[in-house]
Amino acid sequence: MEETPEDIAKILGPNEQVELYIKQKIYHPKINIDSVVITNERIILRHPHTLGLRKDYTDFNYQDIANVVLDKGLVRSTVRCTLRLGGEPLALNDLPNSDAEKAYGLIRENLVRYQAPFTAGYAGIPMGQQAPAAQASRICAKCGATVAAGQRFCGSCGAPM
Numbered sequence: 001m002e003e004t005p006e007d008i009a010k011i012l013g014p015n016e017q018v019e020l021y022i023k024q025k026i027y028h029p030k031i032n033i034d035s036v037v038i039t040n041e042r043i044i045l046r047h048p049h050t051l052g053l054r055k056d057y058t059d060f061n062y063q064d065i066a067n068v069v070l071d072k073g074l075v076r077s078t079v080r081c082t083l084r085l086g087g088e089p090l091a092l093n094d095l096p097n098s099d100a101e102k103a104y105g106l107i108r109e110n111l112v113r114y115q116a117p118f119t120a121g122y123a124g125i126p127m128g129q130q131a132p133a134a135q136a137s138r139i140c141a142k143c144g145a146t147v148a149a150g151q152r153f154c155g156s157c158g159a160p161m
Contacts, residue, residue, distance in 0.1 A: 003021075008046065015040075016039050016041045019038050020036075038107065041062070041110075042059045062107075065082070065084065070100060072101075075097065076095060078093050078100070079107065145157070
């Protein structure tokens, strides 16, 4: 992995760490080289211009990304990130296969970390506070089966509750 530039280190959050830094490979002479920085909190695209004197940054939080796809070629690959709010997908083009595989794995891992499906519960209600009727249950005196609260008869034997 190449050394992360100083300008990227200055814009990182207090607990944010660079996991992968990729310089775009260009086969003809060019002064400005775009690069991609994958951190544990977001994906940062670095766009230097004006002979490298000025730089623009675009970042994408993992909460804004719905899915990631790896289009693997013989030598070079593309990593496409589908955004939740629509629009153009984030495409990291012409990456060497090894860098693309690392980027795909890190993005997928961070998507799982930031978008765990069962952490919010149903309809935004935290787990453990869902339906009180579903949490409380009684035991049938006749057959010993569990009966949900609010039911008048046992579902197994039909005995009144």
